[in-house]
Amino acid sequence: MTAPLKDIRVLDFSTLLPGPMATLFLAEAGAEVIKIERPGRGEEMRSYDPKWGQDSANFAMLNRGKKSLALDLKDPAQRARLIPLLKDVDIVVEQFRPGVMARLGLSYEDIAAINPEIIYCSITGYGQSGPKAARAGHDLNYIGDSGLLALSCGRPEAPVLPPALIADIAGGTYPAVFNILLALRDRDQTGKGAHLDISMSDNLFPFMYWAMAEGQTTHQWPGNGDALVTGGSPRYRLYPTSDGRFVAAAPIEEKFWQAFADAIDLPDDLRDDTHDPAATAQAVGARIADKPADHWRAAFERADCCCTVVQTLQEALQDPHFQSRGLLEHEVENTDGARQIALPVPVAGQFRTAPHAARAPTLGADNDLAPQATPNTGDTE
Structure with missing residues (x-):
């Protein structure tokens, strides 16, 4: 087995779901992923229920095999500790609203000035430009704004929510990963980095290919x-069925x-x-x-x-087909040594390490990657 991204280093400023899942995929293909977290509490996902060991089960699932660097990005002195890393990092992933990283002095332009080959991936709900760029939103808002939700949302007396966070994962995670890989390939050819503008709402339209084709061709747009x-x-x-299935x-x-x-x-x-x-x-x-x-x-x-x-998730995890595919062989381990099935990822088996147990990082476990500068006392002999 080979790990095609084994020489790639990623700084991950993202939190919660789209970015962390994207960098999980990269880590599973061999990349070194370093999470940048706020000191004290770390990223918000650590506090979610259910707890599993020191942090949440969700955090463990999404951050298996990564490293953690705890820095207060609002503190110029702590921010400066990133500079040595930024000089040789390959990929930056961030998920703030447009303009936040610029106010921190960590925009694409800021980092490209010291590392022209940087691949800088920004994941947002509405993109880096446009009338809605600065608007707050979550998955339900993005699928609602794109027209996807209106195609099947139940009756007025019984609205139905989708069973998955479609915009976060299909509109954010997956486009982020394949555009990062495209940018790496382009950098191999040109030596140039790139700023990737990943809009979760933009990337929902491929799901509606049939509805767009039908509506534009017949002028009879699909309804709910x-x-x-x-x-x-x-x-x-x-x-x-008769028994409630x-x-x-x-x-x-x-x-x-x-x-x-x-x-x-x-x-x-x-x-x-x-x-x-x-x-x-x-x-x-x-x-x-x-x-x-x-x-x-x-x-x-x-x-x-x-x-x-229709199978329950528990039944699916016990399905002999999925078990035979090796989908569930990797494990995640918590700080107490307990193990459970790791989140399956869409990385082909030949590009991953052999099935093993890996942990999500404890907060600040890898702060030595960005040591504080030694003060210059000005002493002379």
Whole structure:
């Protein structure tokens, strides 16, 4: 196995989720990641519940294998301790609102002046420019502003929140990582660094390729839950079972639809779902609701028709398929020596070290990486 980023050093000024997950991916590919944290409490994620050892379980998951340097960035003397590191670091990741790093004297221009090859990645909700650039927001705001949330947000009497922080991870983490890798490749060719402007809201539009295509072509824009992949078709829905579980039915193609219809014994006069989609969906729902999840799990395994029973996360972690893939072999260890499954990362196995247990850093554990300058006393012999 090789670690393609083993010679890469990262200074990570980010907190919470998008940036820390991005630098986790880089660390898992061999990069040395040094978190810059405020003294005393460290980054906010350390205090989250549930606690696991000294810090939170969330912090342990996202910061496995990193280092920690505790500095008060508002103190010029402490900030100056970063200069030796900044001279030979490869990547800076920051997640403040636009202008904050500049006020600290740590903007891209400030750092590029001492290290022209720096790759400086700024992750924000709305980007470094534009009318909303300075606006506060969280994941729900970004998916709401981009139009993504409106495509499937439940009924007014029962709004549905997405089960994942889509903007943070898919709009922030993933674009940050692949643009950093692109910048590294470009630097190999040109010798030049780059400032990467990663906007979580900007990066949500690829998820709506189908809605953009449909709306612009037909001038009939998809609404809330009325399109093929958002619940507007009987062929792509969640159907409750008799024991309170759900079937994830996705037999879109005709061959899968017919196999699905056979498996649930759908009457022939309802198999043409273009005639009366609502009636077909109602009949499918009634058939699924008549039997428990175990019945349908076996039936759909035989039918192989793009239908499954929705698993809980606990069930997924015990699924022989994911276990056989080696997805869950890496571990994270806390300060008490307890271990649990580490967060799986999308780094191909050949680019990671062998499965092992690693810890998130204790606050300031690596302060020796930026020692204080020795005072010049002016003594003479």
